[in-house]
Amino acid sequence: MTTVFDPSAAAAQATDAILRDTLHGTARGVVVDSPPGAGKSTLVVRAALELAEAGHPLMVVAQTNAQVDDLVLRLAEKNPELPVGRLHSSDADPYDKALDGLENVRKSAKAADLAGLSVVISTAAKWAHVKVDEPWPYAIVDEAYQMRSDALLAVAGLFERALFVGDPGQLDPFAIVGSEQWAGLAYDPSASAVTTLLAHNPELPQHRLPVSWRLPASAAPLVSDAFYPYTPFRSGTGPGDRTLAFAVPSDGSGPDRVIDEAAASGWGLLELPARHTPRTDPEAVRAVATVVRRLLDRAGAATSELPAPSPLTADRIAVGTAHRDQAAAVRAALAGLGVTDVVVDTANRLQGREYDVTVVLHPLSGRPDATAFHLETGRLCVLASRHRHACIVVCRAGVTDLLDDYPSTEPVQLGTVVKFPDGWEANHAVLAHLAEHRVTWRP
Amino acid sequence: MSLISTLARLEAVSTGRAQPAATVRHRHLGDRPLVFVPLITAGEAGAPLGALVGTDRDAPRLLAVPQPRDRDLRFAFLAELADIVLPYVDGYAETVEAAERTETDPETGKRVKVEVDLCADAPQLIVPSRAGIDLVRLLGRSMRFRRTAEQDPEAPYPAPPRVPLLGRWLTHFGERARVPGSSLLLAMTDVLGRHWVTGQSTLEDQHLGALLAWIDPPEGVTGAEAALRAELERDEQGQLTCPPAGPATDPAFDNKLLAPAIERYDRARTALAAAEDGLEADDRLGALTAAEREIRDLVLSRTRPTWDAVWRGLDLLRELPEGARVEERWTRDRWSFTGHRDRVLAGEPPQPRRDDAVTAANKLATREREQARLEAQEALDDPLVMAGRRLSGEAFAGEVTDVVMAYSDGKRPSPRPLVTVRTDDRPQLGERTKVYRSLGGKPQSAEFVAAEEDGACVVLRVLDKMGRGKEPEPGSVPEKGDRVCFTLFEHEQRGGAKLPDPEETPWTHGGPPGEAALEAADPVTEEDVL
Numbered sequence: 001m002t003t004v005f006d007p008s009a010a011a012a013q014a015t016d017a018i019l020r021d022t023l024h025g026t027a028r029g030v031v032v033d034s035p036p037g038a039g040k041s042t043l044v045v046r047a048a049l050e051l052a053e054a055g056h057p058l059m060v061v062a063q064t065n066a067q068v069d070d071l072v073l074r075l076a077e078k079n080p081e082l083p084v085g086r087l088h089s090s091d092a093d094p095y096d097k098a099l100d101g102l103e104n105v106r107k108s109a110k111a112a113d114l115a116g117l118s119v120v121i122s123t124a125a126k127w128a129h130v131k132v133d134e135p136w137p138y139a140i141v142d143e144a145y146q147m148r149s150d151a152l153l154a155v156a157g158l159f160e161r162a163l164f165v166g167d168p169g170q171l172d173p174f175a176i177v178g179s180e181q182w183a184g185l186a187y188d189p190s191a192s193a194v195t196t197l198l199a200h201n202p203e204l205p206q207h208r209l210p211v212s213w214r215l216p217a218s219a220a221p222l223v224s225d226a227f228y229p230y231t232p233f234r235s236g237t238g239p240g241d242r243t244l245a246f247a248v249p250s251d252g253s254g255p256d257r258v259i260d261e262a263a264a265s266g267w268g269l270l271e272l273p274a275r276h277t278p279r280t281d282p283e284a285v286r287a288v289a290t291v292v293r294r295l296l297d298r299a300g301a302a303t304s305e306l307p308a309p310s311p312l313t314a315d316r317i318a319v320g321t322a323h324r325d326q327a328a329a330v331r332a333a334l335a336g337l338g339v340t341d342v343v344v345d346t347a348n349r350l351q352g353r354e355y356d357v358t359v360v361l362h363p364l365s366g367r368p369d370a371t372a373f374h375l376e377t378g379r380l381c382v383l384a385s386r387h388r389h390a391c392i393v394v395c396r397a398g399v400t401d402l403l404d405d406y407p408s409t410e411p412v413q414l415g416t417v418v419k420f421p422d423g424w425e426a427n428h429a430v431l432a433h434l435a436e437h438r439v440t441w442r443p
Numbered sequence: 444m445s446l447i448s449t450l451a452r453l454e455a456v457s458t459g460r461a462q463p464a465a466t467v468r469h470r471h472l473g474d475r476p477l478v479f480v481p482l483i484t485a486g487e488a489g490a491p492l493g494a495l496v497g498t499d500r501d502a503p504r505l506l507a508v509p510q511p512r513d514r515d516l517r518f519a520f521l522a523e524l525a526d527i528v529l530p531y532v533d534g535y536a537e538t539v540e541a542a543e544r545t546e547t548d549p550e551t552g553k554r555v556k557v558e559v560d561l562c563a564d565a566p567q568l569i570v571p572s573r574a575g576i577d578l579v580r581l582l583g584r585s586m587r588f589r590r591t592a593e594q595d596p597e598a599p600y601p602a603p604p605r606v607p608l609l610g611r612w613l614t615h616f617g618e619r620a621r622v623p624g625s626s627l628l629l630a631m632t633d634v635l636g637r638h639w640v641t642g643q644s645t646l647e648d649q650h651l652g653a654l655l656a657w658i659d660p661p662e663g664v665t666g667a668e669a670a671l672r673a674e675l676e677r678d679e680q681g682q683l684t685c686p687p688a689g690p691a692t693d694p695a696f697d698n699k700l701l702a703p704a705i706e707r708y709d710r711a712r713t714a715l716a717a718a719e720d721g722l723e724a725d726d727r728l729g730a731l732t733a734a735e736r737e738i739r740d741l742v743l744s745r746t747r748p749t750w751d752a753v754w755r756g757l758d759l760l761r762e763l764p765e766g767a768r769v770e771e772r773w774t775r776d777r778w779s780f781t782g783h784r785d786r787v788l789a790g791e792p793p794q795p796r797r798d799d800a801v802t803a804a805n806k807l808a809t810r811e812r813e814q815a816r817l818e819a820q821e822a823l824d825d826p827l828v829m830a831g832r833r834l835s836g837e838a839f840a841g842e843v844t845d846v847v848m849a850y851s852d853g854k855r856p857s858p859r860p861l862v863t864v865r866t867d868d869r870p871q872l873g874e875r876t877k878v879y880r881s882l883g884g885k886p887q888s889a890e891f892v893a894a895e896e897d898g899a900c901v902v903l904r905v906l907d908k909m910g911r912g913k914e915p916e917p918g919s920v921p922e923k924g925d926r927v928c929f930t931l932f933e934h935e936q937r938g939g940a941k942l943p944d945p946e947e948t949p950w951t952h953g954g955p956p957g958e959a960a961l962e963a964a965d966p967v968t969e970e971d972v973l
Contacts, residue, residue, distance in 0.1 A: 154804075156950070175807060177621075177623060177814045181621070187803065196951065
């Protein structure tokens with residue numbers, strides 16, 4: 001007898017087990033691996049509410065101010081009565097103005113002002129400056145795989161036990177100076193917080209969220225196979241549950257054809273002629289901008305499990321690049337086409353965000369070499385897993401050959417955990433899949 | 444590689460000469476640096492073959508190990524090295540000046556200023572290449588845990604008296620060299636590579652001879668030709684005319700010259716040991732001394748060209764004026780030197796084999812802060828470096844075309860003038876991006892308001908450093924016609940959060956490190972005894 005996979009039931013089962021371990025378990029820590037869009041934030045909010053309801057004061061550690069503000073808003077939405085503290089820096093405009101409208105949220109730059117509140121939320125950087133006599137009984141550490149080990153070292157004295165939630169497939173934290181000196185040590189300060197935590201506490205319970213609610217049925221298998229080969233996940237929606245339709249028909253140009261291909265299959269590769277280019281390849285940048293312009297012009301509508309089809313507006317589209325100067329170039333090109341409100345950012349900053357359609361400038365497009373930075377698995381994973389409907393990749397031809405010319409040459413360090421798959425393999429897997437949705441175009 | 448260095452590299456190729464990458468010197472050079480040109484033996488990690496060392500370019504001290512695998516001779520080499528390096532280091536330990544340091548008072552927990560000694564100057568070690576820095580580190584590691592007969596009368600192979608101390612100092616130099624912008628221990632190729640861009644790859648720049656050939660080629664020869672000659676040209680004996688800067692030697696030298704000389708030395712030594720009477724022994728001692736001299740001459744012949752090259756590099760660097768903020772960074776080096784001097788004087792144990800979790804995190808934080816500081820300071824000190832940042836959109840320079848007075852909202856309005864800057868640069872400015880300019884050495888911040896005339900004009904709102912009054916202090920706001928340069932990066936680095944003490948390492952990082960267990964020495968195997 002074959003059982004039908006019920007995504008909701010599988011996800012609920014995983015969540016229950018996590019909450020049981022967190023609230024009633026004996027271990028000092030619980031680690032949750034979450035693939036892209038698997039309801040990580042929902043889990044964090046739910047765990048926070050249940051801990052607060054059980055009367056446990058809770059501190060929440062997130063990595064960026066945007067993540068902190070987002071969590072505060074979500075908490076307030078679920079339970080407007082819950083007293084929440086937002087600990088912020090003393091810079092100008094330290095938090096989202098939307099928080100000022102929430103009655104139960106107290107904001108302060110001093111931890112002492114927030115004492116006694118059920119939940120206090122801040123960034124790891126701000127928590128590091130806090131001193132307490134009595135540690136918090138519980139903490140939730142969000143995006144723990146993007147947190148550096150030394151950042152955890154600075155805050156771990158503040159809590160007795162913690163729930164660590166994060167996505168192991170995204171970008172690893174990095175240091176701007178060499179840290180080979182400590183490679184292989186369990187507490188390598190440049191490693192991720194979870195790596196250090198598990199190296200010292202291998203007995204901690206580890207859980208995994210099995211269903212991605214964000215990624216469509218067309219994307220989950222590829223992302224799962226390419227980036228999470230040993231911990232596969234499924235999409236919450238089935239084939240055909242999500243569709244993308246355009247009111248304005250194609251004009252037959254490359255950008256329009258790749259938009260139609262992506263609308264039909266979930267993926268599109270707009271391939272420009274092979275060429276070595278500077279990082280801000282003007283043709284590729286223009287191609288990205290044109291695709292975005294056409295996406296908006298063609299009056300798209302996204303149908304999903306949500307009640308009504310939603311129009312594909314500028315805030316539902318994002319552009320992802322590898323470098324900041326590329327993002328700046330795309331922004332300038334978009335402004336030239338009259339588009340100003342589409343998010344254009346690097347992979348690092350798109351982490352944790354969700355859009356209907358993403359347009360990606362491939363990290364290896366036009367490059368003469370493939371460095372460790374450009375091959376990093378997490379970078380491609382972030383760029384290829386931000387979308388609910390479709391992802392369009394703009395790339396110069398010849399990346400497959402480039403990959404074959406540049407096998408991984410990073411020195412092997414004794415005692416370090418080798419991550420699978422490596423960027424080389426993941427890049428090949430994604431390119432092989434994209435090749436089936438290729439539209440070649442000479443601008 | 445940044446766009447400007449790519450351009451400089453292309454220009455170096457087309458002109459046949461290295462192009463300047465800096466207009467000032469970004470590293471401190473002391474009056475009396477100690478130059479150390481070491482050589483090692485192939486096939487055994489960290490077995491020294493010899494070295495030229497000293498502070499006088501015309502009178503280097505030659506050290507040589509005629510049989511590098513003989514542990515006694517190796518110790519003799521290290522003891523001799525200690526006799527040169529330690530007096531040099533000690534020479535800087537005694538002259539001090541009064542300085543203030545902020546410390547946490549152990550009783551009240553408050554931050555208080557305390558008066559402490561700061562060494563007025565610090566020693567400076569210069570090696571030819573990056574591999575030389577690695578060797579300094581390796582020598583330090585191999586020596587600092589050694590026990591002398593005085594420390595441990597039971598030790599089977601006691602080290603000569605000052606060798607462990609030399610190990611601790613070399614370890615300190617090696618660790619300090621990892622801090623960006625520090626100058627206690629410098630590799631000549633790195634410093635030259637910071638100030639000139641050649642027409643070869645950065646890997647090829649690790650060859651000191653080739654690098655100097657690009658920077659200062661002989662009359663009538665292009666840098667590329669001179670560099671190729673430095674890398675490849677061999678004499679009639681098949682030896683490189685410009686020997687590698689080490690510490691590794693050329694295999695042709697090892698095989699053709701060094702190995703036979705060591706062989707002769709070994710034979711002479713065996714013969715001396717087998718001598719049956721005094722007369723015979725005298726003869727054979729003469730032969731041994733001759734064999735030893737031969738090896739010393741060989742070591743000298745391979746190190747002297749590098750020695751001269753290092754001094755030539757120093758000459759070239761001294762022609763550049765020192766950058767304005769180099770002195771400040773050197774003061775940090777002096778603090779680091781003073782701190783280690785105090786630890787040695789206080790009788791603290793040598794640096795541990797591995798950093799604990801807290802020390803490692805603190806070091807990483809310091810180095811990241813120093814890296815950011817160095818990048819900002821180099822740009823502020825040097826218009827050519829700033830040009831590179833402007834080219835990559837991280838800074839912009841231009842002329843002030845308009846200043847409109849404006850005020851902040853609130854009970855006490857403060858000046859927030861709007862300044863329009865006309866620039867040819869293309870900075871990556873977004874909504875309310877913060878920018879900074881240097882005003883009397885202190886950073887003044889402003890935020891981006893709008894771009895006008897298709898990006899040719901940038902409107903900024905100046906935010907601070909205008910005094911407390913309603914009207915900005917004179918000179919604190921740019922005026923029409925002023926040339927200004929704003930950066931998108933910050934000029935000063937904030938200190939990071941204080942980490943817990945090592946004894947309070949949290950459970951996530953394995954808990955407190957505990958008493959360092961004294962590790963037993965590795966058991967002696969057959970291979971250890973030759």
